[in-house]
Amino acid sequence: MFVILLGIIVILSGCASIQIGAPKVTKALAVITPIGESGVRGVVTFIQEKNAVRIVTELSGLTPGKHGFHIHEFGDRSSPDGMSAGGHFNPKNTAHGDPYEKESHAGDLGNIEADRSGKATYNRLNFNISLTGPNSIIGRSVVIKEKPDDLKTQPGGGAGARIAWGVIGLASQPVE
Numbered sequence: 001m002f003v004i005l006l007g008i009i010v011i012l013s014g015c016a017s018i019q020i021g022a023p024k025v026t027k028a029l030a031v032i033t034p035i036g037e038s039g040v041r042g043v044v045t046f047i048q049e050k051n052a053v054r055i056v057t058e059l060s061g062l063t064p065g066k067h068g069f070h071i072h073e074f075g076d077r078s079s080p081d082g083m084s085a086g087g088h089f090n091p092k093n094t095a096h097g098d099p100y101e102k103e104s105h106a107g108d109l110g111n112i113e114a115d116r117s118g119k120a121t122y123n124r125l126n127f128n129i130s131l132t133g134p135n136s137i138i139g140r141s142v143v144i145k146e147k148p149d150d151l152k153t154q155p156g157g158g159a160g161a162r163i164a165w166g167v168i169g170l171a172s173q174p175v176e
Contacts, residue, residue: 025131027173030142030166032059035082040164042120044142045171048131055109057122059144059164062114068145068159069122071107071129075139075167082162085141087155091134098151099126106135108157111148137168 028046042059057069073086088096089107097104106128114120129137144164149157 027171028168029171030168032164032166038163052125052127053129059120062118064116066111066113066148068149069109069112072141072143075141096155142166
Protein backbone atom coordinates (compact mmCIF):
# COMPACT_ATOMS: atom_id res chain seq x y z
CA MET A 1 0.00 0.00 0.00
CA PHE A 2 1.22 3.52 -0.71
CA VAL A 3 -0.09 6.98 0.00
CA ILE A 4 0.77 10.25 -1.72
CA LEU A 5 1.08 12.92 0.94
CA LEU A 6 1.99 16.49 -0.10
CA GLY A 7 3.82 15.23 -3.17
CA ILE A 8 5.83 12.67 -1.18
CA ILE A 9 5.22 9.01 -1.83
CA VAL A 10 5.10 7.05 1.42
CA ILE A 11 5.15 3.27 1.05
CA LEU A 12 3.59 1.51 4.02
CA SER A 13 4.61 -1.99 4.99
CA GLY A 14 3.36 -3.01 8.42
CA CYS A 15 4.73 -0.38 10.81
CA ALA A 16 7.63 0.71 8.57
CA SER A 17 7.53 3.44 5.95
CA ILE A 18 9.91 4.58 3.24
CA GLN A 19 9.83 8.13 1.96
CA ILE A 20 10.72 8.69 -1.66
CA GLY A 21 11.25 12.22 -2.88
CA ALA A 22 11.32 13.82 0.58
CA PRO A 23 12.74 17.34 0.58
CA LYS A 24 16.46 17.60 1.38
CA VAL A 25 17.20 19.20 4.75
CA THR A 26 19.57 22.11 4.13
CA LYS A 27 18.79 24.70 6.80
CA ALA A 28 17.76 24.76 10.45
CA LEU A 29 17.67 27.38 13.17
CA ALA A 30 17.32 27.93 16.89
CA VAL A 31 15.73 31.05 18.32
CA ILE A 32 17.72 31.79 21.48
CA THR A 33 15.86 33.06 24.55
CA PRO A 34 17.04 33.81 28.09
CA ILE A 35 17.19 31.33 30.92
CA GLY A 36 16.15 33.23 34.03
CA GLU A 37 16.93 36.94 33.87
CA SER A 38 20.04 36.74 31.63
CA GLY A 39 18.52 38.83 28.82
CA VAL A 40 20.41 36.84 26.15
CA ARG A 41 18.57 36.62 22.82
CA GLY A 42 19.36 35.85 19.22
CA VAL A 43 19.34 33.30 16.43
CA VAL A 44 21.64 30.43 15.52
CA THR A 45 21.35 29.29 11.89
CA PHE A 46 22.67 25.94 10.63
CA ILE A 47 23.30 25.47 6.89
CA GLN A 48 24.32 22.09 5.47
CA GLU A 49 27.32 22.51 3.14
CA LYS A 50 28.45 19.16 1.64
CA ASN A 51 30.16 17.33 4.54
CA ALA A 52 29.97 20.18 7.07
CA VAL A 53 27.44 22.49 8.69
CA ARG A 54 27.95 26.25 8.67
CA ILE A 55 26.91 27.78 11.98
CA VAL A 56 25.98 31.47 11.82
CA THR A 57 25.10 33.13 15.11
CA GLU A 58 23.98 36.58 16.23
CA LEU A 59 23.38 37.10 19.95
CA SER A 60 22.81 40.10 22.22
CA GLY A 61 22.49 40.64 25.95
CA LEU A 62 25.68 38.79 26.89
CA THR A 63 28.27 40.02 29.37
CA PRO A 64 31.46 41.00 27.49
CA GLY A 65 33.91 38.14 26.94
CA LYS A 66 33.77 34.47 26.02
CA HIS A 67 30.86 32.13 26.69
CA GLY A 68 30.61 28.35 26.25
CA PHE A 69 28.50 27.44 23.23
CA HIS A 70 27.17 23.88 22.83
CA ILE A 71 24.57 21.65 21.23
CA HIS A 72 22.79 19.59 23.90
CA GLU A 73 21.05 16.22 23.63
CA PHE A 74 17.43 17.23 23.95
CA GLY A 75 15.10 19.94 22.70
CA ASP A 76 13.30 19.81 26.06
CA ARG A 77 12.70 23.28 27.55
CA SER A 78 10.58 22.11 30.47
CA SER A 79 12.95 23.13 33.29
CA PRO A 80 13.52 26.79 34.22
CA ASP A 81 17.29 26.28 34.66
CA GLY A 82 17.93 24.66 31.26
CA MET A 83 18.90 21.28 32.70
CA SER A 84 16.13 19.49 30.78
CA ALA A 85 18.27 19.95 27.63
CA GLY A 86 20.54 17.18 28.98
CA GLY A 87 24.28 17.02 28.42
CA HIS A 88 26.33 17.84 25.35
CA PHE A 89 25.28 16.00 22.20
CA ASN A 90 27.82 13.16 22.10
CA PRO A 91 26.74 10.29 19.81
CA LYS A 92 30.26 8.77 19.64
CA ASN A 93 30.83 8.87 23.42
CA THR A 94 34.03 10.91 23.16
CA ALA A 95 35.73 13.26 25.62
CA HIS A 96 34.83 16.96 25.76
CA GLY A 97 37.25 19.20 23.91
CA ASP A 98 38.03 21.75 21.24
CA PRO A 99 35.74 21.21 18.22
CA TYR A 100 38.70 21.70 15.87
CA GLU A 101 40.97 19.16 17.54
CA LYS A 102 41.03 15.37 17.14
CA GLU A 103 38.54 14.49 19.88
CA SER A 104 35.47 16.37 21.11
CA HIS A 105 31.74 15.91 21.56
CA ALA A 106 29.75 16.48 18.38
CA GLY A 107 27.98 19.23 20.37
CA ASP A 108 31.17 21.06 21.35
CA LEU A 109 31.16 24.38 19.49
CA GLY A 110 33.83 26.13 21.56
CA ASN A 111 33.19 29.69 22.67
CA ILE A 112 31.32 32.67 21.37
CA GLU A 113 32.78 36.07 22.28
CA ALA A 114 30.67 39.10 23.13
CA ASP A 115 31.95 42.63 22.56
CA ARG A 116 31.60 45.50 25.06
CA SER A 117 27.99 46.04 24.02
CA GLY A 118 27.09 42.38 24.71
CA LYS A 119 26.77 41.39 21.05
CA ALA A 120 28.39 38.28 19.64
CA THR A 121 28.64 36.76 16.18
CA TYR A 122 29.96 33.39 15.10
CA ASN A 123 30.39 32.03 11.57
CA ARG A 124 32.22 28.70 11.32
CA LEU A 125 32.09 25.34 9.62
CA ASN A 126 31.61 22.28 11.84
CA PHE A 127 32.47 18.80 10.56
CA ASN A 128 31.09 16.89 13.59
CA ILE A 129 27.37 17.56 13.11
CA SER A 130 24.80 17.21 10.36
CA LEU A 131 21.20 18.09 9.62
CA THR A 132 20.45 14.43 8.78
CA GLY A 133 21.71 11.00 9.82
CA PRO A 134 23.24 9.81 13.11
CA ASN A 135 24.85 13.19 13.90
CA SER A 136 21.67 15.14 13.16
CA ILE A 137 21.08 18.10 15.44
CA ILE A 138 17.41 18.59 14.48
CA GLY A 139 15.25 18.57 17.62
CA ARG A 140 18.21 19.11 19.94
CA SER A 141 19.07 22.41 21.62
CA VAL A 142 21.71 25.13 21.58
CA VAL A 143 22.84 26.27 25.03
CA ILE A 144 24.90 29.37 25.90
CA LYS A 145 26.87 29.33 29.17
CA GLU A 146 27.79 32.11 31.60
CA LYS A 147 31.59 31.56 31.41
CA PRO A 148 34.17 30.50 28.83
CA ASP A 149 34.54 26.83 27.95
CA ASP A 150 38.11 25.82 28.85
CA LEU A 151 37.89 23.08 26.17
CA LYS A 152 39.29 20.41 28.52
CA THR A 153 37.37 20.04 31.82
CA GLN A 154 35.13 16.95 31.66
CA PRO A 155 32.36 16.64 30.82
CA GLY A 156 31.30 20.23 30.05
CA GLY A 157 34.27 22.58 29.93
CA GLY A 158 33.74 24.30 33.28
CA ALA A 159 31.61 26.99 31.64
CA GLY A 160 29.17 27.53 34.50
CA ALA A 161 25.41 27.97 34.43
CA ARG A 162 23.19 27.83 31.37
CA ILE A 163 22.05 31.37 30.53
CA ALA A 164 20.22 31.01 27.18
CA TRP A 165 18.88 28.32 24.89
CA GLY A 166 16.86 27.41 21.85
CA VAL A 167 15.52 24.27 20.17
CA ILE A 168 16.93 23.46 16.72
CA GLY A 169 14.18 23.11 14.15
CA LEU A 170 13.84 22.98 10.38
CA ALA A 171 13.88 26.37 8.69
CA SER A 172 10.84 27.28 6.60
CA GLN A 173 13.02 28.45 3.69
CA PRO A 174 15.67 25.85 2.85
CA VAL A 175 18.91 26.85 1.16
CA GLU A 176 18.76 26.38 -2.62
